[in-house]
Amino acid sequence: MDILRGVSFQVDAGEIFGFLGPNGAGKTTTMKCILGLLRPDSGTIEIFRHGYDRTDVRTRVGFLPEYPYFYEYLSGPELLRFSARLFPVATGMIEARIQVLMKMVGLEGVGSLKLKKYSKGMVQRIGLAQALINDPDLVMLDEPFSGLDPIGRKELRDIVFHLKDAGKTVFFSSHILQDMEMIVDKVGIIFKGRILKQGRLTDLVTEYIHSFEIVFTGVAEDKIRTRLGIPTRQDDNQMVRTRGIEEMNQAVDFIRKNHGRILSVTPVRKTLEDIFLEEIQR
Amino acid sequence: MKIRAIAINTFREAARNKVFYLLIVVGLVFVLSSRVVSLLVIGDRVQVLKDIGLAAINFFSVLIAIFTGINLVFKEIDKKTVYNILSKPISRHCFILGKFLGLAFTLLVALGSMMLVFSMFLLLAAGEFDWRLLIYFLLLYSELLIITAVSLVFSSFSTPILSSIFTIIVYLIGHVVWTFNEFKHRLVDPVVKIVAYVMYYILPNLEKYNIKDQLVMGESVRWNLVGYSLLYAALYISALLLLSVIIFNRREFQ
Numbered sequence: 001m002d003i004l005r006g007v008s009f010q011v012d013a014g015e016i017f018g019f020l021g022p023n024g025a026g027k028t029t030t031m032k033c034i035l036g037l038l039r040p041d042s043g044t045i046e047i048f049r050h051g052y053d054r055t056d057v058r059t060r061v062g063f064l065p066e067y068p069y070f071y072e073y074l075s076g077p078e079l080l081r082f083s084a085r086l087f088p089v090a091t092g093m094i095e096a097r098i099q100v101l102m103k104m105v106g107l108e109g110v111g112s113l114k115l116k117k118y119s120k121g122m123v124q125r126i127g128l129a130q131a132l133i134n135d136p137d138l139v140m141l142d143e144p145f146s147g148l149d150p151i152g153r154k155e156l157r158d159i160v161f162h163l164k165d166a167g168k169t170v171f172f173s174s175h176i177l178q179d180m181e182m183i184v185d186k187v188g189i190i191f192k193g194r195i196l197k198q199g200r201l202t203d204l205v206t207e208y209i210h211s212f213e214i215v216f217t218g219v220a221e222d223k224i225r226t227r228l229g230i231p232t233r234q235d236d237n238q239m240v241r242t243r244g245i246e247e248m249n250q251a252v253d254f255i256r257k258n259h260g261r262i263l264s265v266t267p268v269r270k271t272l273e274d275i276f277l278e279e280i281q282r
Numbered sequence: 283m284k285i286r287a288i289a290i291n292t293f294r295e296a297a298r299n300k301v302f303y304l305l306i307v308v309g310l311v312f313v314l315s316s317r318v319v320s321l322l323v324i325g326d327r328v329q330v331l332k333d334i335g336l337a338a339i340n341f342f343s344v345l346i347a348i349f350t351g352i353n354l355v356f357k358e359i360d361k362k363t364v365y366n367i368l369s370k371p372i373s374r375h376c377f378i379l380g381k382f383l384g385l386a387f388t389l390l391v392a393l394g395s396m397m398l399v400f401s402m403f404l405l406l407a408a409g410e411f412d413w414r415l416l417i418y419f420l421l422l423y424s425e426l427l428i429i430t431a432v433s434l435v436f437s438s439f440s441t442p443i444l445s446s447i448f449t450i451i452v453y454l455i456g457h458v459v460w461t462f463n464e465f466k467h468r469l470v471d472p473v474v475k476i477v478a479y480v481m482y483y484i485l486p487n488l489e490k491y492n493i494k495d496q497l498v499m500g501e502s503v504r505w506n507l508v509g510y511s512l513l514y515a516a517l518y519i520s521a522l523l524l525l526s527v528i529i530f531n532r533r534e535f536q
Contacts, residue, residue: 035369037535055373063369069361071291073298085287086370130366 003029004040006194011171011186013137016164018184018201019173026193027173028066031142035063047138059087062136066143066173068127072116076107076126079115080133087134101129104162106155120147128159139163141172145179157183211268212248215239219260227254237263284372285380292384293391296350305349306392309342313400317407328408329498335400336494340422343393347426348449351385351433356442365535375527382434382523389426393419414497417508424515425491429453431522432486438529455481456488486518 004026011017021027032038034045036053045052048060070079077098084094102108105125110118118126124147131139145153160170160183174180180187181201188198217237224231224238228251231238242248252262296302316334320327358364358381367377397419405411432452436445462478469475490511496503 032365032535037365037368039534055371058369058371061369063366065362065365065369067362068366069363070366071295071363073295074291082287082291083366083370086284086367086372088283088371134370 002041002193004033004193007043007190009188009195009198011169013169014164014167015185016160016170016183017172018180018187019171019190020175020177020180020187021173021190022175025190027175027190028142029193030190031063031140031171031173034140035061059134060137062131062134062139064124064127064131064139064141064144066146068123070115070123070126070130073114075112075114076102076110076118076129077112079126080130083130083133089134097133097135101132104132104159105129106152121149121152124148124152128156132163136168138169138171141170143174144172145174145176153179211241211243212245213239213241213264213266213268214248214251214255215263215266216255216260217263219255219258223258227251241268285376285383288367288372288377288380289384289387292354292381293387295354296385296388297391302346302350302388302392305342305346306395309338309396310399312338312342313396314403317403320407328404328410331404331407332412332498333494335403336418336497339393339396339400340492340494343389343396343422343426344429344453346392347385347389347429348433348446348453350388351430352437352442352445352449354385355381355434355437356445359535362535368535374530374533378434378438378523378526378530382431382526385430385434386427389430390423393423393426412497414503417503418493418497421491421493421508421511424512425488427519428456428486428488428491428515428522431519431526434526435522435529438526438533452485453488456486457492458489459485459487460489487514490514 007026007030009017019027019030029038033040034047034052035058039053047057050057071082074082080098080101081094084097089097099108102110105128107122107125107129110122115123115126124144128141128144131141144156148156157179160172163170184201186198186200189196215234215237216239219238221231221238224240228240228242231240233239240251242251248265252265255262313335316331316338319334320330323330358367364377368374397415401411401415404415429449429452433445433449436448440448459482462482466475466478466482469478490507493503
């Protein structure tokens with residue numbers, strides 16, 4: 001059975017790319033292919049313009065797996081030390097890096113507590129730390145928000161922004177749209193092994209502004225009906241819905257000409273959720 | 283550096299597992315119990331001490347080899363810790379090699395500590411230090427490494443339970459496989475003959491590594507056999523590691 005059938009996308013350096021799709025869409029499989037854990041039957045994958053199956057390419061990559069599971073018998077710093085030694089890093093740098101990362105993920109002070117005793121959120125945090133141990137240029141996070149409480153989610157968002165500021169590329173998957181909307185530059189929507197849609201989030205969103213709601217007051221209803229259709233009453237105000245920017249401008253002109261008072265013009269965007277559901281139903 | 287990191291971590295995993303110590307301690311209890319048994323028999327008590335003591339060491343070290351070998355590799359895959367390693371710049375053969383070296387070191391510590399206690403015990407109980415114990419140690423250690431390499435091959439594609447069964451079967455047949463050659467003229471059925479022939483050449487001849495009887499009976503060491511056995515072990519282990527790497531390289535991590 002083909003799990004991935006039409007996955008093609010590009011992530012540019014320095015951007016935050018959200019890989020969005022419901023469970024079972026092929027997000028993890030795609031990430032595993034990129035990391036060389038699975039080998040695609042056909043197609044090409046390039047990281048930093050090199051073949052994905054070159055071991056040295058992964059020197060510049062950090063990865064946080066979904067449901068991360070680490071050696072339970074190690075403590076957090078021990079795991080990081082072990083992870084660091086799998087990279088060609090100078091031994092002298094390791095301890096300082098571990099300190100920085102433990103602080104960054106909010107685990108300073110847990111000391112020699114074994115991972116066995118970590119909570120789910122703590123495992124996620126140490127997982128993020130080990131993904132960043134080599135100061136990677138490309139950070140791949142598989143469902144990084146799962147298992148985090150609201151504070152943890154906020155902290156993770158801050159870390160992702162921090163990585164972006166440092167010029168890193170972040171590729172993360174999620175099935176939770178709100179996590180994406182707040183941080184991504186670009187999204188790729190995957191469903192049943194196919195990329196349905198991809199692009200800059202702002203482009204995708206303006207593409208999906210399908211109407212404007214104009215709230216106004218002071219124009220007789222029969223006048224409006226002839227031109228703008230039946231208005232909806234909102235307390236003492238009226239509201240009409242227009243399609244497209246042209247139509248909205250014409251409507252505003254018409255209301256103003258008839259001595260109406262514009263109270264608000266609101267673009268009605270589809271949320272990512274709407275886009276998502278629509279694409280799936282198609 | 284990378285292989286060493288994996289090897290050290292493998293050893294650390296074994297060393298932080300209570301079962302590892304339990305097996306060593308129980309093994310030592312059996313070794314020491316040989317003293318009690320030796321009091322009950324008529325004849326050479328030192329012989330009995332050696333016989334029972336070395337048998338206990340043999341049994342428990344093989345047990346440790348089979349179970350640590352199988353568990354440590356399968357667990358990496360089952361618990362998905364292998365993702366964290368292979369998503370880093372580690373090639374798969376480095377991983378297998380690191381695992382093997384870690385296990386080899388684990389077994390060195392386990393067998394070494396049992397042999398050390400046994401030698402001291404023998405020194406106290408019988409007042410003799412038998413330098414041939416070193417040869418025994420070396421050969422048994424080679425056998426353990428062969429078993430570990432066998433379990434590594436099986437666990438690179440199979441589940442722990444099946445791997446344990448396969449490895450135990452190889453271990454058991456390995457100790458009688460020499461008979462396949464010895465008695466081949468008695469085999470009539472050509473199919474059985476071929477199977478026996480193939481098994482004789484494919485399976486490790488582990489009986490070569492068992493010099494307990496010679497040691498207990500006080501026979502002299504046949505150096506050429508020891509040398510041959512060590513060379514055989516080295517080649518056999520290399521072949522098995524290569525096979526593990528080939529299987530592991532093809533493996534997909536769903």
